[in-house]
Amino acid sequence: MRHDFIDRFSRIDSPIHRIATSVKVLAAFIAVIGAIILPISFLWYFLFHGFILIVAAFVSRIPKLFLVKRLLLMEPFVLGISVLVLFQPGGIGTFINVVIKSTLCLSTMLLLSNTTPFSELLSFLKKLYIPGLLVTILALMYRYLFVLIDEAEKMQRARESRTFTRNNSQIWKTRAILIAQLFVRSTERAERIYLAMLARGWK
């Protein structure tokens, strides 16, 4: 099962990983708010923010290439909206401003999510009086995400090894069936999970 490709590095050990979740989340939150509220003329803040991020990235022992790849994967979304800014009068200043701010926020969240296991984020949310039902749903979702990704891959592999057509309408049809089947299997799995939860005394 290829279950750990999303947050593989959130469970390794490093000084950053060992910081309490609440401290990390609050720090990231304050840093993001600062980057959004402060005008770009507070250059020292943005330099400091960037510097802290780079130091944290090095201390965290996460492969740098992985972080850069993730950043490049998300950056097109930032640039996509920023391009709209570029075409309006006086847009270049705003463009640079927005790209710097978004990239800093994005990197902050990337580092947070890759140095904090999701389950710890959830237990932190629980302390914040987030409704229990939401935390339960998120926990179940996270747990079975990898199972379903695996299942979807298996079905897709089976399908590909049996069909040779590559025309688009065929792909659309088979992919729709795959998604429908995935939904059906998810509901069936949900029933089994419920029985298993009951058997273990869940209330």
Next chain:
Amino acid sequence: MHIPDGFLDAKTIISTTVFSAVGFGTALHRLKNTILPRQIPLIGLTAAFIFVAQMLNFPVVAGTSGHLIGSVLIAVLLGPSAAVVVMTSVLIVQCFLFADGGVLALGANIFNMAIIGSFIGYSIFRIVSKIIPGRRGWFTAIIFAAWCSTVIASIFCAGELAWSGIVRWNAAFPVMANVHMLIGIGEGLITALVIAAVLKTRADLLDTDKLNGFNSRHRELIIYGAITAIGLLLFVSPFVSQWPDGLEKTAALLGFESKTLDYSLVSSPIFDYKLPGIGSPALATSLAGLIGAVIVFILAYMISKILVSKSDERIPT
């Protein structure tokens, strides 16, 4: 459509966060009261399912690909309140696991995609399936609702960007709306194909176990409707009222060069959508959108015929 951090200002962040908290709270409350304990894992698994379904790409022309969004799919399969909760969970996990969509923009993203997408989509689905009877109307409603939910969510997104003062409405609205009018066609098709396939294998999933509908007192309907209306007033209407003004101005300037030239570069990939002779790109886009809606509706009605003949005889009501 995930808005990253850095594009919204404080007033937009705060107002969208409040709206999405109210909308999500209503949905969760509704779910808590109607859900059977054995359906709690179903909601979690459905959220995981949507997350995975969004990763599966559908080939579109010229090497590009699109994917399912899923709010109308879940609204039809499990009901609107379940759809709001499922889509919100997906957005939260995308934000904290992938950094996809900003953490302060999470409220705006939940408001656009989970609440507006599910509520508008489900309402349109119900209205259209009432107007056109039978399963043909049912599939027409699904395709049209999925298209509308995608387009309207993108208009809200453009409105929030414009209200924050980062992107001009005249640039944000045409680009967002035009692109999502195309994406919406794909969303409508995939949603209908998936539901037809579910209907074929497990039709029972569609007519039982529904956490469905608005309740008898229509409380959810009023709350969702109210936040949608306030959102519309706040994010979209300030710009709408400028349209006639902008049109007058451009007409007075004898031609449209001064205003339209700046944006022609941006909207050029979808240029054939624009109607000639209309000055403001925003006005042209909204006219194109109205015509697009009619075309999509007719297309949906035609496609529904193919889907009906293939799917199960039974229609869930």
